[in-house]
Amino acid sequence: MELSRRALRIVAIGAWIVVLFLLLPGFVTLPVALNDSRFMQLPQETLSLRHFEALLNDSGWHQSFLDSATIALAATVIACSVGTFCALGVWRLGGRVAAVTLVIAMTPMILPPVVGALAMYRLWVQLDLYDTWPGVVLAHSIVALPYVVTTVSTSLAMLDPRLEQAARSVGATPWRAALDVLLPNVRGGVISGAVFAFIISWDEIVVTLFISTRAVYTLPRRMWDGIRENVDPTVAAVAVVLMAMTVIGVAIVMIHSRLRRTRPKS
Amino acid sequence: MNRPYYFFVLPAVALVALMFLLPLGWLAALSFGLPEGFTLEHYEALAGSSGIRSMLWNTVRLVTITTLVSLVLGYLVAFAMAHLGETQRMLLTLFVLVPFWLSVLARALAWLILLRHNGLVNEALTGAGLIDRPLQLVRNELGVIIGMVHFLIPYAVFPLFAAMMTVDRRLVMAARSVGAVPWRAFIDVYVPVTLPAIFGAGVLVFIFGLGFFVTPAILGGGRVVMLSEYISVSVLQTLRWAQAGALSMVLLVSVIALVWLVARAIGFRRLTGVG
Numbered sequence: 001m002e003l004s005r006r007a008l009r010i011v012a013i014g015a016w017i018v019v020l021f022l023l024l025p026g027f028v029t030l031p032v033a034l035n036d037s038r039f040m041q042l043p044q045e046t047l048s049l050r051h052f053e054a055l056l057n058d059s060g061w062h063q064s065f066l067d068s069a070t071i072a073l074a075a076t077v078i079a080c081s082v083g084t085f086c087a088l089g090v091w092r093l094g095g096r097v098a099a100v101t102l103v104i105a106m107t108p109m110i111l112p113p114v115v116g117a118l119a120m121y122r123l124w125v126q127l128d129l130y131d132t133w134p135g136v137v138l139a140h141s142i143v144a145l146p147y148v149v150t151t152v153s154t155s156l157a158m159l160d161p162r163l164e165q166a167a168r169s170v171g172a173t174p175w176r177a178a179l180d181v182l183l184p185n186v187r188g189g190v191i192s193g194a195v196f197a198f199i200i201s202w203d204e205i206v207v208t209l210f211i212s213t214r215a216v217y218t219l220p221r222r223m224w225d226g227i228r229e230n231v232d233p234t235v236a237a238v239a240v241v242l243m244a245m246t247v248i249g250v251a252i253v254m255i256h257s258r259l260r261r262t263r264p265k266s
Numbered sequence: 267m268n269r270p271y272y273f274f275v276l277p278a279v280a281l282v283a284l285m286f287l288l289p290l291g292w293l294a295a296l297s298f299g300l301p302e303g304f305t306l307e308h309y310e311a312l313a314g315s316s317g318i319r320s321m322l323w324n325t326v327r328l329v330t331i332t333t334l335v336s337l338v339l340g341y342l343v344a345f346a347m348a349h350l351g352e353t354q355r356m357l358l359t360l361f362v363l364v365p366f367w368l369s370v371l372a373r374a375l376a377w378l379i380l381l382r383h384n385g386l387v388n389e390a391l392t393g394a395g396l397i398d399r400p401l402q403l404v405r406n407e408l409g410v411i412i413g414m415v416h417f418l419i420p421y422a423v424f425p426l427f428a429a430m431m432t433v434d435r436r437l438v439m440a441a442r443s444v445g446a447v448p449w450r451a452f453i454d455v456y457v458p459v460t461l462p463a464i465f466g467a468g469v470l471v472f473i474f475g476l477g478f479f480v481t482p483a484i485l486g487g488g489r490v491v492m493l494s495e496y497i498s499v500s501v502l503q504t505l506r507w508a509q510a511g512a513l514s515m516v517l518l519v520s521v522i523a524l525v526w527l528v529a530r531a532i533g534f535r536r537l538t539g540v541g
Contacts (some may be wrong), residue, residue: 004448008350015346018339019358022365022419025376028386032379042386080440082277101275104282111290111312112477114494115514119289123526128498164424175269181357203369206479209498220371227375227484238381240374254360262403 026243040233051237059107061222061238068219071133072201075140079197082141083148084190090149090196091156092164102149109146112181116143117210124211139203139211147200155189156182191256195249202245215235275377290518297511308512314523318496322516325493328407328482329475336471337464339415339421347423347429357404366420375482377413378404405487413481421474422467431464462531469528493517 028042035041036048055061086105090098108116120139121130130137163185167177183190205220212221219238226235299305312318347358363372380386381403388400403409437459441451457464481496486492491499494512500510 011342011346012350012354015343015350015358018343018419019361021339022416023361024380025373025416026365026368028379028504029372035352040385041389082281085274086278086379089271092271092274096305097272097275097366104287105275105278107282108286110473110525112494112514112517114477114479114497115290115293115518116286117378118497118514119293120286121288122292123285125341138285142281145282154293178274199367205371205373210502220369223371223375227371227378235375239369239375242369242372246369247364250364250367251460 029236029239029243033187033233033240035233037230040236046243051233052240055237056243058216059232061219061234064217064219064222065241067114067216069201071136071140071216071218074106074137075144075201076197078137078141079144079148079201080190080194083145083193083197084152084183084186085178086145087149087152087189088158090153091159092174102153105149106146109150109204113143113206117207120207121210126238129211131212133216134214136208136216136218139207140204143204143207144197144200148190149194151193151196152186152187152189155186159185192253195253199246199249203242293511294515294518295302296516297508299508308508311509312512312516318513321491321496324495325476328410328414328490328492329472332418332475333468335411335415336418336422337468340419340467340471341426341464343419344423344426344430347427348423348433355362362420365416370417370480371484372411373416374481377409377416377485378520381409381412403483406490407486407490409485409487410482410490410492413485414475416479417478417481418471418474425467425470426463427459429460433459437442442532466531467530469524473524476517476521 016095031042032040032045033051034049035043036046036050037044084106086101090101090105093101107230118201120142124130124135127135131139159182164177164182167181168174203220204218207225208218208221209224212218219242223238223242224237226232295301299307314389343358343362348356350358378385382388382475383400383402383404385403388397391397392400403412433456437455438451441455442448446454477494478492479498482490482492483495484499486495494517497510497513497517500506500513
């Protein structure tokens with residue numbers, strides 16, 4: 001599309017205004033969390049870490065941080081191993097079976113979160129998983145699974161199928177071929193999948209709201225209650241902690257994929 | 267020969283089928299009065315309640331407005347990404363991607379800080395002498411729309427950008443060579459060529475909007491109640507399982523129908539970003 005210089009400038013200005021709108025929430029939360037009063041406002045005179053200190057000194061927020069971190073780690077391990085093998089199987093099987101498998105594996109991402117949460121809630125109560133650590137881990141693994149399948153499948157799509165056939169032809173079993181030949185080649189996809197699975201679990205609120213109350217009290221869950229009850233800057237400090245984790249995660253994925261791209265193909 | 271690969275996909279399929287799809291089926295059965303006996307009374311109750319009818323209508327109306335605004339703004343950003351050169355493309359992609367991954371809850375909180383009665387936007391406007399008393403920007407439909415548009419723009423940008431990168435530049439040149447001014451070439455050639463992507467992105471955004479829970483619940487402040495929040499209130503506060511089940515099925519069937527529609531048009535793999 002060729003446009004005049006002036007038209008292009010208008011498009012650029014418009015696009016950057018939209019992008020500023022997208023970045024706005026990220027920009028306000030940090031200064032509010034650093035303000036030195038007990039109100040939700042921008043810092044008036046000095047910056048202060050008192051709201052972060054409050055977080056560190058509050059045993060409730062501590063426990064929630066631990067809950068969230070351990071749940072996200074466990075859910076990442078499960079989603080990542082189950083999802084990676086699923087993507088490998090789909091890649092190798094092809095045809096109708098692969099298509100059906102893919103649709104099943106993607107449902108937790110596509111269907112409305114509330115509906116899934118409601119369905120799981122009933123089952124979790126029946127299975128005594130309600131408001132337990134394994135219960136939340138299992139639910140988060142299911143929610144995160146599609147993201148792993150997607151990222152690993154994307155890496156596999158760029159892989160030469162003959163690589164696997166070569167390994168098989170010299171006598172490797174499918175398991176050995178997968179572990180020794182395929183996995184190292186889709187490492188990038190698996191790492192991205194793991195990071196995304198971690199972020200999904202770390203930020204998850206809808207399903208968590210239905211399948212837990214107070215015995216397992218994740219960071220987003222406690223923040224949700226904080227926002228609904230009374231808004232104080234501690235919640236903004238938690239939001240900063242949540243967002244920092246995401247930015248670190250996305251940065252890892254981006255640096256990793258850049259390194260891969262700039263490295264000469266051998 | 268392929269046997270072992272069935273075992274590769276088995277854990278994932280079993281996990282989702284048993285722990286996710288099975289209870290969904292159970293919820294569907296519940297909404298039809300099973301196992302006691304088949305009945306449509308819960309659905310009739312939905313159709314008969316004027317409160318629920320207006321809630322459903324509000325949901326569809328708000329999601330439609332949100333989708334249209336997100337598409338227009340997303341088209342603008344995607345167009346800039348496709349036509350403004352490498353540096354701007356990288357920066358724009360980065361800045362669209364980062365908020366895309368930020369916690370939904372953290373973003374809703376940020377909008378609350380910005381748009382509240384004594385929030386930053388109102389203070390800035392009063393401080394500048396533009397308004398006498400604070401504007402009502404949140405706990406109403408405007409707040410919900412702002413929060414949802416913010417969430418959904420990235421979902422519109424990426425499919426639109428992908429489509430724009432494949433537009434044959436010669437089409438526009440051809441239009442220009444027969445005398446079309448740039449503006450006409452854009453309206454008559456460029457937009458129609460990207461129309462399938464606009465449609466695909468629109469349905470995708472609409473699907474996500476329909477299922478929205480966190481943003482309307484926080485920015486609507488109990489005054490703007492959309493379908494997902496209504497379902498959660500039905501179960502967690504008033505314990506109306508059959509009603510929640512029936513409403514869930516309405517939501518589920520709408521989403522599946524829309525997914526099917528896009529899958530027919532652009533393919534399931536492209537829809538979910540696989541391959």
